[in-house]
């Protein structure tokens with residue numbers, strides 16, 4: 001089977017000004033990321049705030065430009081943004097992000113908004129659109145009497161359902177979800193996560209699921225990529241990544257998740273702050289916070305290497321043959 | 328330190344605290360004690376009244392809020408008293424920190440100066456003494472290189488550091504109680520763990536009581552000894568963290584536990600609580616949770632269950648509670664599959 005979407009060496013550089021009059025400095029928000037997502041697969045992306053997760057998500061959809069690297073969709077290079085080919089492809093790839101209220105137009109009823117992609121991409125004969133919208137609403141668990149409601153007349157969870165229904169309207173092959181349940185209460189979050197899993201299995205949609213909530217990612221993702229300062233530092237199946245994290249950053253991340261009824265004592269608490277992306281540490285970007293850093297970590301950038309079947313890490317100590325040879 | 332059970336060790340007592348906005352009641356009579364030095368957690372979903380409880384107690388709600396009930400600090404009534412009493416208590420004996428540090432740090436003042444000012448107001452420290460104490464506080468909350476960063480502005484610190492600065496400001500008044508309202512929600516997981524660790528350490532070192540408001544049951548169980556679960560403006564269950572986490576009795580509490588995905592679990596389906604939180608304007612008749620409750624009986628839809636005391640200092644408001652030793656649904660599913 002070939003990947004539905006593939007990213008090769010993606011780089012995104014933002015020019016960021018410090019202060020009002022500072023001269024712009026380049027920030028490599030995404031710094032050489034490669035990944036693949038198979039049809040029907042869910043790839044979870046986790047990592048520190050500012051590590052480039054959202055930027056990567058936007059680049060996969062072609063709504064943010066890459067300075068280097070390329071994205072292939074169904075084996076073909078992504079057409080340039082805002083071209084006719086790109087617009088046609090966009091129907092197959094949809095974005096769902098955290099704030100449903102910002103994603104919805106407060107002057108339009110949700111049924112109208114769920115049907116919008118059908119109109120924009122001219123996907124169904126007019127007379128079939130209403131029934132398709134009704135099906136979508138049922139699929140995400142909205143009641144038919146809610147069709148004529150406006151966004152502010154729905155709860156947060158219901159609004160996010162509406163956003164997801166709209167994303168599904170064009171029968172996409174890929175959903176990029178950026179913190180889709182982070183603003184929801186746990187009880188509602190569980191409803192939406194279950195719904196997304198059902199829809200995905202039923203329609204074999206591939207999903208890139210970006211979230212800082214490791215517990216949710218654990219539950220929804222087949223495979224997980226961990227980002228730190230613009231790079232993937234570990235990648236593995238969800239089953240093994242959370243059970244036996246290898247990269248020291250992943251270990252700290254997994255260990256920092258509060259588990260009900262389990263005391264803080266004995267857990268690894270990572271010291272220090274995430275580094276400033278405008279001032280990336282030399283060598284391994286994680287070395288100033290890393291409990292097992294060695295000399296080589298301060299000078300050489302560790303590459304993402306396969307450490308076992310289906311599993312890769314970017315760490316000299318965990319994955320580096322050179323270090324092992326030395327030791 | 329005093330034992331929590333003794334009545335004399337009560338630091339704060341809330342009695343029948345009620346709040347309404349524009350004629351809609353959102354807090355329906357909260358009774359709550361905080362003992363000296365204890366760490367109390369307040370959990371519940373968005374809008375259940377966690378923040379309003381403490382904003383009301385400290386007189387921080389906007390003028391349009393109708394507040395009634397009693398708030399006592401060491402037996403002294405604060406509610407309805409002169410403004411000056413409340414103002415000296417606030418930031419002094421009781422300090423509050425919020426989810427969003429930018430709402431409480433002044434963006435145009437250097438942080439050293441902000442802390443020095445707080446020390447002047449609450450402890451009448453000036454000059455070198457104030458500066459030295461401010462540096463000690465910054466050190467205590469783990470701001471690295473505090474001396475050099477004394478004259479920086481809030482935007483020159485990261486989110487986690489701003490939260491530490493907030494905590495340092497709160498400590499300036501040597502409070503007997505620190506109310507921390509979702510202090511880690513906006514932070515990264517690794518930074519969140521640092522702040523929780525800091526709160527635990529500060530309580531050990533200073534002996535101040537902590538009220539920790541959060542919707543994260545995991546975080547609460549790490550910081551707190553006792554926990555109150557709120558639903559739709561009322562406390563529905565209360566108990567020690569150990570007891571309540573081992574055997575939640577209220578169907579809502581139990582539902583919250585079951586809805587959280589487990590990091591150490593497999594990819595089993597989540598168990599949501601059906602429906603949504605009720606609109607405070609149209610609370611259901613009887614038990615507010617009854618429309619979503621899997622254990623609801625006819626009586627639950629008629630009368631409201633009162634919050635009654637059980638053993639071990641536990642309290643519960645439910646007509647048909649989860650049996651004390653019932654397993655969580657996740658475990659039942661797991662065993663069925665095994």
Ligand SMILES: Nc1ncnc2c1ncn2[C@@H]1O[C@H](COP(=O)(O)OP(=O)(O)OP(=O)(O)O)[C@@H](O)[C@H]1O
Pocket residue numbers: 014015016027029047048049050051052053054055056212277
């Ligand atoms: N439009 C932009 N202009 C300049 N810099 C940007 C822009 N968007 C993002 N950045 C910077 O790029 C880096 C990565 O940001 P991004 O939003 O992708 O991170 P993230 O991992 O999604 O973080 P979070 O978990 O906080 O959402 C950050 O340093 C951010 O400040």
Ligand SMILES: Nc1ncnc2c1ncn2[C@@H]1O[C@H](COP(=O)(O)OP(=O)(O)OP(=O)(O)O)[C@@H](O)[C@H]1O
Pocket residue numbers: 348353371372373374375376377378379380389542607
């Ligand atoms: N200033 C206000 N004006 C009107 N209504 C308010 C105001 N502040 C709070 N409320 C209402 O009071 C109720 C309780 O709100 P509160 O902020 O205490 O919830 P919470 O439990 O802290 O929720 P969250 O977890 O979202 O912070 C909600 O219904 C809210 O809409």
Ligand code: SF4
Pocket residue numbers: 577578579614615616617618620621622623624627632644645646647648
């Ligand atoms: S009182 Fe009844 S409806 Fe309310 S929580 Fe208990 S069983 Fe459920």
Ligand SMILES: [Mg+2]
Pocket residue numbers: 053054055178
């Ligand atoms: Mg983001």
Ligand SMILES: [Mg+2]
Pocket residue numbers: 377378379508
């Ligand atoms: Mg609140």
